[in-house]
Amino acid sequence: MLKCEHLVKKYITTTAISDLSLEIEPGHIYALLGPNGSGKSTLMKIIAGLVKPDSGTITIDGVPMTYRSKKDIAYMPTEAFFFGYMNCKDIGKYYKDFFDDFDYDKYMGLLAEMELNPDQKAKSMSSGMLAKLKIAVTLSRDSRIVMLDEPLNGIDIIAREKIISTIVRNISDDTAVLMSSHLVDELERIVDHAFFIKNGTCVLQGDAEELRVSRGKSIVDMYKEIYA
Numbered sequence: 001m002l003k004c005e006h007l008v009k010k011y012i013t014t015t016a017i018s019d020l021s022l023e024i025e026p027g028h029i030y031a032l033l034g035p036n037g038s039g040k041s042t043l044m045k046i047i048a049g050l051v052k053p054d055s056g057t058i059t060i061d062g063v064p065m066t067y068r069s070k071k072d073i074a075y076m077p078t079e080a081f082f083f084g085y086m087n088c089k090d091i092g093k094y095y096k097d098f099f100d101d102f103d104y105d106k107y108m109g110l111l112a113e114m115e116l117n118p119d120q121k122a123k124s125m126s127s128g129m130l131a132k133l134k135i136a137v138t139l140s141r142d143s144r145i146v147m148l149d150e151p152l153n154g155i156d157i158i159a160r161e162k163i164i165s166t167i168v169r170n171i172s173d174d175t176a177v178l179m180s181s182h183l184v185d186e187l188e189r190i191v192d193h194a195f196f197i198k199n200g201t202c203v204l205q206g207d208a209e210e211l212r213v214s215r216g217k218s219i220v221d222m223y224k225e226i227y228a
């Protein structure tokens with residue numbers, strides 16, 4: 001469905017993305033793995049249309065991406081992005097006005113599932129609560145591609161379990177999920193495909209089970225081998 005071919009993104013002194021190609025299909029959860037500075041966030045921003053690549057192409061169902069393609073993509077960046085004076089209910093209404101595909105009832109259900117108070121203002125929320133809120137707004141959109149940049153960051157170990165199961169339960173068969181995390185062992189349990197990014201390019205990719213069988217090791221051990 002989504003195909004990136006030979007993407008390159010250079011900043012003045014850094015090449016963030018270097019000849020990177022990958023493909024994602026609906027019904028799968030993909031892990032975007034790599035150490036700090038390897039290019040994961042830049043890649044997501046390029047796919048979300050927030051950063052323009054210097055070269056390379058991105059297509060959805062064979063059609064080059066335009067500003068209209070943005071409706072197919074729900075992107076959750078690492079940064080929190082809420083107005084502090086709004087409470088969770090207001091934030092839901094704001095998103096509903098912004099995105100035609102935003103399901104307010106689903107959002108309220110997700111708030112309850114993540115034990116967030118609909119009346120609490122963003123400015124009074126802890127970083128872990130804001131992390132959950134970001135996930136709730138992102139999963140409430142009916143998008144074909146869901147990109148979550150570090151969804152488990154700042155979330156305690158008990159809540160992480162819940163978030164992982166919430167993500168898995170709220171993904172339909174016609175949605176593709178691309179998720180980055182440094183918590184590789186936690187991602188390993190749920191992803192069915194892994195992309196290993198190093199210096200802005202994809203150095204290994206494949207079906208998680210096939211990779212484990214062919215290499216005789218876990219995704220975590222492959223990660224350690226590639227990046228040690």
Ligand SMILES: Nc1ncnc2c1ncn2[C@@H]1O[C@H](COP(=O)(O)OP(=O)(O)OP(=O)(O)O)[C@@H](O)[C@H]1O
Binds near residue numbers: 014034039040042
């Ligand atoms: N706006 C920018 N200007 C200049 N350099 C940038 C910019 N954004 C990213 N970079 C550089 O591009 C490279 C890739 O950064 P990116 O944020 O994509 O990595 P990452 O894999 O997401 O890292 P992390 O795991 O730490 O979030 C890094 O060397 C970074 O310093």
